[in-house]
Amino acid sequence: MIKSLCHVKNVKAKTYAVAFFNGDVKLYNGKDEKHNELLSVTNLHEDKIEDMIYVKSDTLGGNKFVISCS
Numbered sequence: 001m002i003k004s005l006c007h008v009k010n011v012k013a014k015t016y017a018v019a020f021f022n023g024d025v026k027l028y029n030g031k032d033e034k035h036n037e038l039l040s041v042t043n044l045h046e047d048k049i050e051d052m053i054y055v056k057s058d059t060l061g062g063n064k065f066v067i068s069c070s
Contacts, residue, residue, distance in 0.1 A: 017066050019049035025068060045070035 014031045015038065023045035027038040045068065052068045 017052055017054070019052055019068060021048040023047060023049060023070065025049065025052070025066065027066075044068060 014029070016028055016030055018026050018028065020026070023043055025041045025044050027040075029036045029038050047070045049068045049070050052066055055065045055067060057063050057065065
């Protein structure tokens with residue numbers, strides 16, 4: 001599963017998250033052609049990740065969250 005993060009209308013998403021069948025989540029930089037890995041969280045879930053959602057909370061100081069479920 002691949003989800004784009006911080007997508008703004010008419011602007012190409014620059015960061016995206018990938019969920020793996022082993023329960024890992026990785027964030028990648030989509031700004032350039034290399035798509036460098038920004039963050040890797042291993043064994044986040046014991047099984048494959050079914051869905052992810054991206055949330056930006058203005059009430060919590062503009063923090064950004066990726067919430068996943070299996």
